[in-house]
Each structure stands twice: as C-alpha cells, then as structure tokens.
Amino acid sequence: MLLATKYLGLSLKNPLVASASPLNSNLDNLRRLEDAGAAAIVLPSLFQEQIESETEAREARVDVYAESSPEALSYFPAAASGPYGMRPERYLDLVRRGTEAVSIPIIASLNGSSRAGWIEYARLIEQAGAKAIELNLYHVPTDLLESGRDIEVRYTEIVQAVCGSIELPVAVKLTPYLSSIGHFAATLVEHGAAGLVLFNRLLQPDIDLLRMSLTDSLDLSEPAELRLPLLWIAILAGRTKASLAASTGVSTVTDVVKYLLAGADVVMTTSALLRHGIEYMAALANGLSAWMRERAIASVADMRGMMSWQRSIDRSVYTRANYLRILEHAAYANLH
Numbered sequence: 050m051l052l053a054t055k056y057l058g059l060s061l062k063n064p065l066v067a068s069a070s071p072l073n074s075n076l077d078n079l080r081r082l083e084d085a086g087a088a089a090i091v092l093p094s095l096f097q098e099q100i101e102s103e104t105e106a107r108e109a110r111v112d113v114y115a116e117s118s119p120e121a122l123s124y125f126p127a128a129a130s131g132p133y134g135m136r137p138e139r140y141l142d143l144v145r146r147g148t149e150a151v152s153i154p155i156i157a158s159l160n161g162s163s164r165a166g167w168i169e170y171a172r173l174i175e176q177a178g179a180k181a182i183e184l185n186l187y188h189v190p191t192d193l194l195e196s197g198r199d200i201e202v203r204y205t206e207i208v209q210a211v212c213g214s215i216e217l218p219v220a221v222k223l224t225p226y227l228s229s230i231g232h233f234a235a236t237l238v239e240h241g242a243a244g245l246v247l248f249n250r251l252l253q254p255d256i257d258l259l260r261m262s263l264t265d266s267l268d269l270s271e272p273a274e275l276r277l278p279l280l281w282i283a284i285l286a287g288r289t290k291a292s293l294a295a296s297t298g299v300s301t302v303t304d305v306v307k308y309l310l311a312g313a314d315v316v317m318t319t320s321a322l323l324r325h326g327i328e329y330m331a332a333l334a335n336g337l338s339a340w341m342r343e344r345a346i347a348s349v350a351d352m353r354g355m356m357s358w359q360r361s362i363d364r365s366v367y368t369r370a371n372y373l374r375i376l377e378h379a380a381y382a383n384l385h
C-alpha cells in the first residue's frame with residue numbers, strides 16, 4: 050500500500066495530520082504523534098492578541114529602559130502564556146524544539162484577522178525551522194458596515210503580505226461562512242496560498258440559563274460536521290493547484306477514506322485524538338491501509354478525488370437539494 054502524499058510541496062508518508070490544538074504543544078506529545086503514525090503536525094496557534102500585547106509591552110519596555118541599558122529587554126522575560134495561549138517567545142521555542150524532536154514536518158499556525166505583527170512572526174517562525182505556516186483567518190464580522198468584499202480583500206492582502214515575506218509554503222484555514230468559497234479560494238491561491246484547510250470551526254457561544262451568562266465552552270466535533278468540508282473538498286479537488294486539507298468531523302477511518310475520495314491531499318484530526326488519545330492516530334493509519342488492501346487500491350493517489358465534483362457523472366448531488374428523491378429513499382419508508 051502506498052500511503053504517501055504531498056501537502057504544500059512536502060512529501061508525507063501518509064495523509065494523516067494532527068491539526069492545530071494544545072495537544073500539540075509539548076515535545077512528548079509531538080514524539081508520540083510521530084510514533085503513532087502522524088505524517089505532519091500543526092502546532093497550536095500563535096494568536097494575534099498575543100503578538101499585539103507582546104509588541105505593546107516591548108514598546109513600553111523600550112520607552113522606559115532603552116536609554117539606561119542595552120540589555121533592557123532582558124529584564125522582562127515574557128511569561129510563558131497569556132489568555133490567548135503561548136507568548137510569542139515561547140511559541141518560537143516550541144517551533145525550534147519541536148522541529149528538532151521529530152522528523153516529520155512541523156507546521157506553525159498564526160490565528161487572527163489583521164496583519165499586525167504577522168510578517169515579523171512569520172519570518173521568525175521560518176527561522177525557527179517550521180516547514181510551513183497555516184494562517185487561521187479567524188474573524189466574526191460584527192461590524193454591520195463591513196461587507197463580504199471588504200473582508201475578502203483584507204484577508205487576501207494578509208495572505209499576499211505573509212506569502213511575499215517568507216519562503217515557506219502557506220496554507221490558509223478558511224471559514225465556511227463565505228458567499229463564494231470557490232472564488233475566494235482561487236483568489237487566495239493567486240496571491241500565494243499553497244494550500245487550503247477546509248474548514249475552521251468557529252467557537253459559537255451558548256447561554257447558561259442558570260447563571261444568565263454567556264459560555265464559550267469548546268465542544269469536540271461530531272461526525273455529521275464532516276459533510277460541509279466534504280462538499281467543498283469535492284468541489285475544489287482537481288480544480289486548484291493548491292493542496293487541500295480536510296479538517297472537521299473525523300471520528301473513524303471511514304471519515305478519512307471519505308475525505309480522500311472527495312479529493313483531500315491530507316486529512317486532519319483533533320477531536321478524535323482528544324477523545325481517544327494520541328495513539329488513536331495509529332488506528333486511523335492502520336485502518337486506512339486495511340481499507341485499501343481489502344479493495345485492492347494500491348495507493349492514496351489512486352483513490353484521491355474518485356468522488357470529486359469534477360469526476361462525478363451526476364453533479365446535481367453536490368449542488369441541488371432534491372428533497373423528494375431523498376424522501377423516496379428506503380430509509381424514510383416509514384414516513385409514508
């Protein structure tokens with residue numbers, strides 16, 4: 050079985066990638082993920098808020114101490130982490146030590162919605178040894194005057210600026226809340242994106258009625274959430290030069306298989322690893338080999354995109370909601 054694939058120009062031993070999460074923030078877990086068969090690892094994000102607060106703090110430090118001592122900055126070692134995760138220095142250290150600890154590619158992640166500090170940190174991340182950068186363009190447009198076009202232009206400028214400032218390949222982790230995902234994906238690729246991660250999962254608040262307060266707990270994904278990324282992976286497969294990463298809803302090996310058949314170059318997972326432990330990665334990798342062997346499929350390349358929009362005879366399944374046909378389906382027989 051040939052499980053090898055390419056992602057962002059990197060040669061990977063299989064298509065299984067551990068997506069960004071704090072699970073991937075210590076060296077022991079990175080080694081365990083490699084041992085369990087992960088072909089690449091995305092580190093948890095360095096958040097824009099951390100970069101901004103670091104920049105403000107640095108400016109304040111320089112204002113007060115720069116004239117008195119050339120080592121002024123070293124008097125203020127950054128604390129390890131803040132409300133948005135790791136501080137930039139610690140993050141760069143994780144990139145550096147992570148790339149030394151494992152032989153599989155380490156992909157760093159920047160998360161935010163403006164370019165503040167991203168170019169500087171993208172360069173520092175490159176110097177620290179990451180093999181690629183994932184940009185998570187996380188933005189909830191609460192400004193009612195901000196149009197979809199405004200947002201897309203801003204995102205495109207960020208991607209272009211980051212891609213133009215480093216040699217590393219850049220993947221963009223997209224939100225599904227766009228009016229024309231395919232067009233925007235093509236625009237990002239035109240401006241330098243080497244890969245697209247479909248999709249990012251927005252945190253959606255809930256309301257705690259007992260406390261009468263908002264809650265922002267992070268629920269792990271459910272298998273049904275796979276359908277939306279599956280649709281868009283299938284629509285884009287074979288029609289973009291960018292690598293496609295499927296993210297969201299992988300719970301068993303059948304989900305991995307579905308994403309590959311739709312056309313993903315790699316399949317990412319976080320929730321399944323948080324639910325079942327890091328070693329579950331081995332179950333996914335072995336399960337993929339077994340599935341291919343049973344069906345005499347020799348390589349991942351052979352199965353990739355078999356069910357894509359481009360290679361489908363009846364494309365209406367991807368594009369039209371044919372409720373009547375669905376209701377005639379045997380599974381709904383008891384409704385008649």
Ligand SMILES: Cc1cc2nc3c(=O)[nH]c(=O)nc-3n(C[C@H](O)[C@H](O)[C@H](O)COP(=O)(O)O)c2cc1C
Nearest residue numbers: 068069070093094185270296297298299318319320
């Ligand atoms: C606890 C947790 C932390 C996460 N942290 C990040 C992060 O730092 N950056 C990011 O881009 N995505 C983050 N994600 C999103 C995951 O990378 C992934 O896209 C999402 O969970 C959907 O994949 P899944 O269904 O396999 O969990 C996080 C998800 C979880 C559950």
